[in-house]
Amino acid sequence: MRYLLFILLVLPCFTQAQTTPRTLPPPAAAPATAASPAGVLSLDQALQTGLSQSLLVQTGGLELERQRALARTGYDVPRTVLDYQVGQISGPLRDQSINVVQQSALPGVYGAQRRLLEGQVLTAEQRVRQQRRELAFRIRSTYYELLLSYRRAALLRRQDSLYQRAARAARIRYQTGETNRLEQVSAEARRLELQNRLATVRTEQQVQQQQLAMLLNQPGLALIDTSTTPVLVLTPADTASLTTGTNPTLALLEQEVEVSRRQTRVEQLRRLPDVRLGYFHQTINKESGFQVAQAGVAVPLLGGVQKSRIQAARIGEQAAEAQLRYATAQLGGQLAGLRRQLQRARASLTYYEQTALPQARLILETAEKSFRAGDIEYVEYVVNTEPAWQIRTAYLDQVSRYNELALQLLALTGSDAY
Numbered sequence: 001m002r003y004l005l006f007i008l009l010v011l012p013c014f015t016q017a018q019t020t021p022r023t024l025p026p027p028a029a030a031p032a033t034a035a036s037p038a039g040v041l042s043l044d045q046a047l048q049t050g051l052s053q054s055l056l057v058q059t060g061g062l063e064l065e066r067q068r069a070l071a072r073t074g075y076d077v078p079r080t081v082l083d084y085q086v087g088q089i090s091g092p093l094r095d096q097s098i099n100v101v102q103q104s105a106l107p108g109v110y111g112a113q114r115r116l117l118e119g120q121v122l123t124a125e126q127r128v129r130q131q132r133r134e135l136a137f138r139i140r141s142t143y144y145e146l147l148l149s150y151r152r153a154a155l156l157r158r159q160d161s162l163y164q165r166a167a168r169a170a171r172i173r174y175q176t177g178e179t180n181r182l183e184q185v186s187a188e189a190r191r192l193e194l195q196n197r198l199a200t201v202r203t204e205q206q207v208q209q210q211q212l213a214m215l216l217n218q219p220g221l222a223l224i225d226t227s228t229t230p231v232l233v234l235t236p237a238d239t240a241s242l243t244t245g246t247n248p249t250l251a252l253l254e255q256e257v258e259v260s261r262r263q264t265r266v267e268q269l270r271r272l273p274d275v276r277l278g279y280f281h282q283t284i285n286k287e288s289g290f291q292v293a294q295a296g297v298a299v300p301l302l303g304g305v306q307k308s309r310i311q312a313a314r315i316g317e318q319a320a321e322a323q324l325r326y327a328t329a330q331l332g333g334q335l336a337g338l339r340r341q342l343q344r345a346r347a348s349l350t351y352y353e354q355t356a357l358p359q360a361r362l363i364l365e366t367a368e369k370s371f372r373a374g375d376i377e378y379v380e381y382v383v384n385t386e387p388a389w390q391i392r393t394a395y396l397d398q399v400s401r402y403n404e405l406a407l408q409l410l411a412l413t414g415s416d417a418y
Contacts, residue, residue, distance in 0.1 A: 042225045043143050046216060050139045051132055053217040060128040067117075067124040074114025077104050090284045097282035103298060104277075109269045116266050119259040126252040129416065133248050137411045139215050140232070144403045146208040147230040151396055153201045159389055160194040162364075166371060166378055167191055173378075186379050230399055231349065232406040238414045242328075242335050246413040250331065253324040260320040264313040271306050273297040331412060338409050345402040352395040360388035 041049065051057060083099040167187030209221035216222060244251040280292035300306060367384040370376045376384065 040223045040225050041216075043140065043228060046139055046143055046212070046222070046224070047136055049218070050135055050216045054135055054215070055217055056131055057128065057135060060124075060131045064121070064124040064128055067121045071114070071117040071121050074117050075110045076113070077110070078102075089282065093285045095283045095286065097280070099278065099280045101276065101278040101294075103274050105274050106269070106272050109266070109272065112262065112266045112269050116259065116262040119255070119262050123252065123255045123259055126248060126255050130248040130252055133411060133414075133416060135215065136416075137407055139212070140410070141404070141407050142208055142212045142215060143224060144230060144232060144407070145400065146205065146212060146224055147226065147228060148396055148400050148403075149201060149205045149208060150226045151230055152393075153198060153205065155389075155392055155396070156194055156198045156201060160191065160198065162368070162385075163187070163190050163194065163382070166381055169371070169378070182379070186382065190382060230396075230403075232403045234406055234409070238410055239339075240413050242332055242413055246415070247331060248416075250324070250327060253320070253327050257317070257320040257324055260313070260317040264310065264317050267306065267310045267313045271300075271303070271310070273299045335409070335412050338405055338412070342402070342405045342409060345398065345405055348398050349395075349402055352391070352398060356391045357395060360391040363388040 081099075081101040081103075083097075083101075085097040085099075087094060089095040089097055167184075167190070171184050171187070206221060209223070212222035212224070213220060240246050242250070244254050274297065276294075276296040276298055278294040280294065281288075282290045282292075284290055364385055367376070367381055367388075370384075371378070371381040
């Protein structure tokens with residue numbers, strides 16, 4: 001009888017590869033998500049697709065084009081006034097007069113307005129950069145979570161496969177009277193529990209595939225390259241210091257400070273008088289040649305209004321500077337905390353990879369050998385192997401935590417994705 005049990009347990013081992021959590025085979029795609037290999041996306045392809053097709057980024061691009069179009073309105077000179085009169089202007093005869101008047105601000109005002117509009121273009125560029133950084137963060141986050149979902153499903157299938165073989169052996173033992181019914185009932189309950197957990201993970205996979213497809217602005221469910229390592233790899237460039245070159249939020253706030261300064265300068269220059277030039281030509285009793293040139297200035301009668309605008313612009317400038325200082329301190333503290341947490345998470349991953357996972361593998365091998373030999377019952381087999389599965393599950397959870405911290409670090413100081 002033990003020889004028969006040994007055959008039942010050993011034979012599947014020669015037909016199914018034994019893998020660790022880091023090399024677990026990807027699950028077979030569900031019929032609803034089956035596609036040709038051409039539809040499978042690597043992470044770089046997903047980023048490229050999302051950043052080129054996202055409606056959010058396209059909206060930001062249109063706003064940028066709008067600001068560039070407005071930048072050409074900096075030299076907006078008021079309309080020329082052209083008056084024409086005909087009739088008895090200076091006598092009983094029919095005369096004509098033409099009057100041309102042009103009012104304009106000083107050239108420095110228009111130059112300042114143009115620089116202000118150009119600054120707003122740069123602000124729009126930084127907003128687009130910020131939107132792209134946020135979108136890249138969401139794509140990476142969803143992609144890596146989907147990778148881990150595949151690993152979790154593969155781990156559950158591996159666990160289910162081993163327990164099913166053990167359950168078959170327990171059923172044979174019960175039928176031959178070697179064990180009681182408790183062992184068979186426990187095996188069946190364990191099998192149903194694993195199938196339920198596997199169904200839950202597969203549902204989560206489909207939800208994550210749909211979320212990724214939405215981020216990429218694609219129909220259906222997104223398919224990813226499941227051979228990609230689930231642990232995010234950081235480069236030295238990704239952990240650079242916090243500057244406007246590495247953080248689009250700081251760059252945006254710094255640009256808003258510059259725009260507020262340019263706004264203040266425009267309001268200051270608007271206190272200057274406008275220049276008014278004119279030309280008048282008239283006939284008197286049908287005799288032409290009567291011409292007049294005129295020049296003058298236009299000054300505001302109530303100077304306090306413009307002073308209030310200047311004061312408001314200066315307050316806006318101070319507010320923008322305060323917001324930049326606050327964000328710099330806030331993000332700097334966040335970066336320091338992330339680096340400490342990431343260091344601890346990396347050490348935890350090293351522990352799992354070098355110590356815990358080999359121990360889990362040894363536990364499974366030892367327990368299976370003991371069960372094959374009949375030294376332990378099914379219930380003991382499940383109890384003894386449970387720590388190994390918990391270790392492998394905890395490893396995947398730790399990978400998820402590490403990736404989350406690494407992605408947050410990338411969002412703060414990483415290079416821009418294009």
